[in-house]
Amino acid sequence: MYRESDSLNISVGGVRAANPLFLAPMASVTTAAVRRLAVQLGAGLTHTEMASATGLVRGGRQTLRVLDQTNDTRPLVAQLFAGDAESLVRGAEVALTCGPFDALGINMACPMPKVLKRGAGSALLDRPDEAASMVRELCRFGFPVWPKVRKEPAGSGITTEEFVQILFEAGASCVAVHGRTPGQRYEGQADRKSVKELCRAFPGRILASGDVFTAEDVLDYLSAGAGAVLLARGFIADPFIVPRSLDLLSGRPEARPSLASRYEIFCEFAGELERLHGPKMALGMVKRFAPGFFKFQAGAGALRRTLGPINDWNEMQIRLDEWFGQSERGKEHARNAAELDG
Numbered sequence: 001m002y003r004e005s006d007s008l009n010i011s012v013g014g015v016r017a018a019n020p021l022f023l024a025p026m027a028s029v030t031t032a033a034v035r036r037l038a039v040q041l042g043a044g045l046t047h048t049e050m051a052s053a054t055g056l057v058r059g060g061r062q063t064l065r066v067l068d069q070t071n072d073t074r075p076l077v078a079q080l081f082a083g084d085a086e087s088l089v090r091g092a093e094v095a096l097t098c099g100p101f102d103a104l105g106i107n108m109a110c111p112m113p114k115v116l117k118r119g120a121g122s123a124l125l126d127r128p129d130e131a132a133s134m135v136r137e138l139c140r141f142g143f144p145v146w147p148k149v150r151k152e153p154a155g156s157g158i159t160t161e162e163f164v165q166i167l168f169e170a171g172a173s174c175v176a177v178h179g180r181t182p183g184q185r186y187e188g189q190a191d192r193k194s195v196k197e198l199c200r201a202f203p204g205r206i207l208a209s210g211d212v213f214t215a216e217d218v219l220d221y222l223s224a225g226a227g228a229v230l231l232a233r234g235f236i237a238d239p240f241i242v243p244r245s246l247d248l249l250s251g252r253p254e255a256r257p258s259l260a261s262r263y264e265i266f267c268e269f270a271g272e273l274e275r276l277h278g279p280k281m282a283l284g285m286v287k288r289f290a291p292g293f294f295k296f297q298a299g300a301g302a303l304r305r306t307l308g309p310i311n312d313w314n315e316m317q318i319r320l321d322e323w324f325g326q327s328e329r330g331k332e333h334a335r336n337a338a339e340l341d342g
């Protein structure tokens, strides 16, 4: 069983972290501002988006931006993808000039065609020898190496457990496992049972991923022996899953942040997005995260509809302020009405 004492100053995969709630790598999502938000809310560790090793070697601005460290927080894992060990090593040499990082991740999970056609991402699940060689070569840099895999599809000739074992034998410090096959992409349910079996087979060395949407999901994976749990879409859907999970793991009553405090954190986050990534990208991220921030708030749907068509950063701020003012006034009316009733 998970013990409260495990939640502080843990050591997973050769990295020390304050707790086992980790922000998963997410392309186009886990930018510096989002990583900072996750740490502010209590996450123990964050990942960069996946970065192309060949893109790094070419010096592509977009790829280098992925490893942008501006105003970042530690511990931080840089995740790379490549189709072979040599490209990976050359990419890692460039990545480490963007550091500091606490571990190097290898993406062996991405099912997207543009990654698969390079023999990278989940294409490596069919090539355990190449995957092992990538881990071995990356270990030479002296950093913990964290591959991230998906569940092996039925009939692939190797089980997920065998694949994970090969990665550990090659020197991986821990292995993140997403309990969907590449063919499932993000559809259907993650196979929680299989991931938990791996957690039991490699206690404290698996980072569990797949359908983590509630604090109870976090506890479930940790109770099975996961070294840590990766928050992905559950973080976008409700970033306050982090403090709620920490409350649950620590046996504290759940603290419910007020609308005003959510709004304050959101405005700070929006400011960071704009400062670090520019108004265009920031606007897209604000639209993506706003529904989750104000999920349980009356009028959250109206906010989403209001923000949807906006293309201008200043207009977005005005509409957001208006929505907040209306919501606060609505709460005041409700309070006054309750007092009159009472």
Ligand SMILES: Cc1cc2nc3c(=O)[nH]c(=O)nc-3n(C[C@H](O)[C@H](O)[C@H](O)COP(=O)(O)O)c2cc1C
Pocket: 024, 025, 026, 027, 028, 029, 049, 050, 079, 107, 108, 109, 110, 148, 178, 186, 190, 209, 210, 211, 212, 213, 230, 231, 232, 233, 234
């Ligand atoms: C928008 C998005 C981008 C992602 N990008 C990456 C990535 O760059 N590297 C990676 O290993 N996994 C990536 N993933 C997979 C997540 O890290 C995670 O394993 C997956 O979403 C399953 O967790 P969930 O069901 O709790 O969302 C991505 C997922 C999403 C939704």
